[in-house]
Amino acid sequence: MKAIRIHAHGGPEVMRWEEVELPPPALGEARIRHAAIAVNFSDINQRRGGFYSAEPAPMPLILGNEAAGLVESVGPGVTQVAPGDRVAYVGVNAAFYQQTGAYAEARNMPAARLVPIPLGISDGQAAAMMVKGLTASLIVNRVYRPKPGDAVLIHAAASGVGLILAQWASHLGATVIGTVGSPDKARIAAAYGCEYTILYREDDFVAAVRGIAPKGVHAVLDGVGKDTFMTSLDCLRPFGIIVNYGNASGHVPPLDILDLSKKGALSVSRPGLSHYLKEPGALHTAAAELFSLAADGTLKIEIGRTYPLRDAAQAHRDVEGRMLAGSIVLIP
Numbered sequence: 053m054k055a056i057r058i059h060a061h062g063g064p065e066v067m068r069w070e071e072v073e074l075p076p077p078a079l080g081e082a083r084i085r086h087a088a089i090a091v092n093f094s095d096i097n098q099r100r101g102g103f104y105s106a107e108p109a110p111m112p113l114i115l116g117n118e119a120a121g122l123v124e125s126v127g128p129g130v131t132q133v134a135p136g137d138r139v140a141y142v143g144v145n146a147a148f149y150q151q152t153g154a155y156a157e158a159r160n161m162p163a164a165r166l167v168p169i170p171l172g173i174s175d176g177q178a179a180a181m182m183v184k185g186l187t188a189s190l191i192v193n194r195v196y197r198p199k200p201g202d203a204v205l206i207h208a209a210a211s212g213v214g215l216i217l218a219q220w221a222s223h224l225g226a227t228v229i230g231t232v233g234s235p236d237k238a239r240i241a242a243a244y245g246c247e248y249t250i251l252y253r254e255d256d257f258v259a260a261v262r263g264i265a266p267k268g269v270h271a272v273l274d275g276v277g278k279d280t281f282m283t284s285l286d287c288l289r290p291f292g293i294i295v296n297y298g299n300a301s302g303h304v305p306p307l308d309i310l311d312l313s314k315k316g317a318l319s320v321s322r323p324g325l326s327h328y329l330k331e332p333g334a335l336h337t338a339a340a341e342l343f344s345l346a347a348d349g350t351l352k353i354e355i356g357r358t359y360p361l362r363d364a365a366q367a368h369r370d371v372e373g374r375m376l377a378g379s380i381v382l383i384p
């Protein structure tokens with residue numbers, strides 16, 4: 053089969069379209085013929101190297117964490133799925149930056165980690181809502197649940213996770229303010245649950261937020277990190293919470309915990325998807341909830357652009373260039 057592999061960390065140019073040997077599925081594994089593979093910002097961090105893990109990544113490495121497709125064959129002992137089933141997955145058994153391998157035409161996966169895709173959800177949507185939708189689920193179900201009357205600030209609201217969070221928070225009754233990098237992204241964010249949008253590369257977003265919510269917002273959901281985190285503390289009302297779930301602009305600098313008291317008894321959370329998915333049953337319960345919210349139209353899964361899998365390097369360039377909105381999907 054063909055796959056996108058890297059032999060060393062670096063820019064998009066290290067991504068190579070190569071022939072790779074795929075062994076038959078082992079005990080407890082199923083072979084998935086991929087129909088859609090979603091790109092996540094963590095793929096870029098993994099490609100760049102040294103971002104999450106102090107351990108060197110095993111090379112050569114196939115990138116990617118989330119995909120959907122058809123079960124082609126199963127190894128011994130598999131009862132959960134059968135050939136012909138349409139399934140999606142996120143990660144394997146480890147943290148999401150380990151045991152990658154989705155940027156490939158096919159892959160062997162532990163059958164217990166596969167989620168059946170219901171009718172009415174396309175392969176592209178299913179792939180696009182694995183890491184991104186489950187990250188939104190992690191925030192809404194474990195960290196901060198928006199409620200009617202809350203004001204919520206979502207950074208990079210037109211990003212893959214951002215659009216899902218904006219719709220979910222709005223569905224739960226919150227007033228959603230989204231920051232975005234361009235007027236086009238503002239239009240998209242507005243169509244996906246943001247009552248207000250702020251062009252945070254041009255305007256002072258703290259002043260804009262205070263203009264909309266003079267007492268401050270109840271929560272900030274931040275996947276941007278370095279460029280937004282510290283300033284966002286000034287957007288919160290007393291006892292507000294900031295949830296930093298990502299680092300698209302880089303790591304958040306060290307925080308003096310006393311500042312949280314000075315700025316209004318604030319809370320900080322830094323959740324990670326792998327901890328959520330380690331809870332027994334969480335993967336299947338959370339995926340079922342997501343599929344149901346997508347099927348009834350509460351969550352629209354925006355596929356911003358698709359690329360042939362062999363052009364994954366171009367997809368990375370465009371994501372890093374902040375040119376895209378919604379989820380990006382690779383088609384083998």
Ligand SMILES: NC(=O)c1ccc[n+]([C@@H]2O[C@H](COP(=O)([O-])OP(=O)(O)OC[C@H]3O[C@@H](n4cnc5c(N)ncnc54)[C@H](OP(=O)(O)O)[C@@H]3O)[C@@H](O)[C@H]2O)c1
Nearest residue numbers: 093208211212213232233275297298299300301324325374
């Ligand atoms: N905690 C977890 O377990 C978990 C799970 C999944 C994802 N994440 C993280 O969540 C974040 C969002 O993921 P995603 O897949 O939704 O991202 P995405 O769709 O690729 O969007 C990222 C957005 O971040 C904004 N951005 C700000 N500064 C940027 C920079 N220097 N370079 C590139 N983009 C920048 C851009 O939007 P604007 O142009 O509007 O500024 C960009 O479109 C990522 O940091 C990802 O690693 C965390």
